[in-house]
Amino acid sequence: MLEPLLGSKSAERILIFLFAREEGYATEIARLFRTDLYGVQKKLDGLEAGGIVVSKKVGRTRLYTFNPRYPLLPELKALLQKAITFYPEKTTEPLLMNRRRPRRRGKPL
Amino acid sequence: MTQAELAAYVHSELEKAGIDLVLSGGAAVSIYTANKYQTRDVDLVATGFTTHTQIKRAMLALGFRKVGRHYEHPDSTWLVEFPSGPPHVGGEPIGPVEVINFATGKLHLISPTDCVKDRLSAYYHWQDRQSLEQARLVAESRVVDIAEVGRWSRSEGFEEEFVKIAPLFERPRR
Numbered sequence: 142m143l144e145p146l147l148g149s150k151s152a153e154r155i156l157i158f159l160f161a162r163e164e165g166y167a168t169e170i171a172r173l174f175r176t177d178l179y180g181v182q183k184k185l186d187g188l189e190a191g192g193i194v195v196s197k198k199v200g201r202t203r204l205y206t207f208n209p210r211y212p213l214l215p216e217l218k219a220l221l222q223k224a225i226t227f228y229p230e231k232t233t234e235p236l237l238m239n240r241r242r243p244r245r246r247g248k249p250l
Numbered sequence: 251m252t253q254a255e256l257a258a259y260v261h262s263e264l265e266k267a268g269i270d271l272v273l274s275g276g277a278a279v280s281i282y283t284a285n286k287y288q289t290r291d292v293d294l295v296a297t298g299f300t301t302h303t304q305i306k307r308a309m310l311a312l313g314f315r316k317v318g319r320h321y322e323h324p325d326s327t328w329l330v331e332f333p334s335g336p337p338h339v340g341g342e343p344i345g346p347v348e349v350i351n352f353a354t355g356k357l358h359l360i361s362p363t364d365c366v367k368d369r370l371s372a373y374y375h376w377q378d379r380q381s382l383e384q385a386r387l388v389a390e391s392r393v394v395d396i397a398e399v400g401r402w403s404r405s406e407g408f409e410e411e412f413v414k415i416a417p418l419f420e421r422p423r424r
Contacts, residue, residue: 190319192334209375212338 142224151176151184155205157228159194160221161236164206173235193217254281255354256328257292260312262355267308270297272337272347273359274368276384281350282362283387291320292328296335305332339367340406362392366419367402373415374408382415389419 143153154174158165167185171178185205188194195208207214225233251259257273264271273281276289296305306316309330314321320329337344337360347358360368369385372378388394396419403412 190334210340210371212341212343215341 142227143220149184151180152188155181155184155188155194156217156221157225158236159205159207160218160225161233162239164204166202166204168202251326251354253277253288253292253328254350254357255352256326256330257281257294257359258350258352258357259354260292260294260309260330261357263312264294264305264308265356267304267311269300269304269308271295271332271358272297272344273357274333274337274344274365278359278365279369279384279388281359282365283384283391286387286391287384290327290329292330293333294330295333295337297337298335300335302332339364339402340371342402342405362388363395363398366394366399370399370403370408370412370415371406374403374406374411382418386418394419 143156144150147153147156154176155165155170158170158173167178167182170185171181174181185194185196189196189205192208193211194205196203196205198204207218211217225236254277257277261271261273271294273293274295275291275293276287277292279287280289309316309321312323313325314323314330320331322329339360344360344364346361348361350357350359359365365388366385369381369388372381373385389396396416399419400412400416403409
């Protein structure tokens with residue numbers, strides 16, 4: 142839905158992912174959308190260079206979030222908020238229904 | 251060549267190529283505080299619809315080479331970056347810029363008041379104490395409109411935080 146505006150399917154997927162989960166890393170974004178990791182990494186790099194997202198290293202993973210200093214962030218989030226309502230449930234459910242609460246190390250599933 | 255002279259040189263040369271820039275970030279702090287804070291970065295933000303290709307062409311013509319997101323010159327230790335524009339502090343565009351002339355050219359840079367806002371933005375969002383200290387150093391060294399910083403802080407949603415740090419920006423009475 143936002144691809145024509147953003148000029149990229151990867152950018153749409155990344156922004157929707159970060160909007161839904163607040164943070165994410167390239168592998169999990171690519172895995173969720175079953176898409177090419179390199180394309181996601183490259184687009185994340187571009188979004189970071191553009192000041193829309195920021196990243197930090199957590200262990201060996203580079204974790205991305207929206208840049209809270211991006212001046213159009215409230216407007217971007219409003220756009221994503223509306224866009225996400227148009228996605229099919231099979232797309233939004235895995236995005237929104239991931240486990241966020243802690244899980245003790247070694248605890249059986 | 252000092253950091254400020256290099257910034258002025260790049261600013262002036264790129265202006266000749268039709269690229270208008272404003273110095274922001276740590277280098278502006280460095281200039282305003284007479285190097286009490288130092289950084290290797292020179293962040294120049296384009297004010298108009300400038301493409302990366304235009305900037306790259308102009309920088310290569312000056313003898314810089316692109317390394318990742320920044321530009322390096324064999325005769326300089328400073329790293330020049332062009333963060334995405336337009337220049338802003340939080341959700342607002344910057345106000346009037348300062349203009350300083352150096353032997354190497356003219357430099358446009360964000361005002362001391364916008365420089366303080368820029369540093370406080372990093373403090374507010376990431377609790378970065380270094381940024382708060384840089385904001386304090388700028389306010390100590392230059393005339394800063396603290397009432398305007400307060401208005402901006404409220405508009406960004408950080409009124410409570412501003413109230414807590416405001417005493418740091420009070421100038422001693424003479």
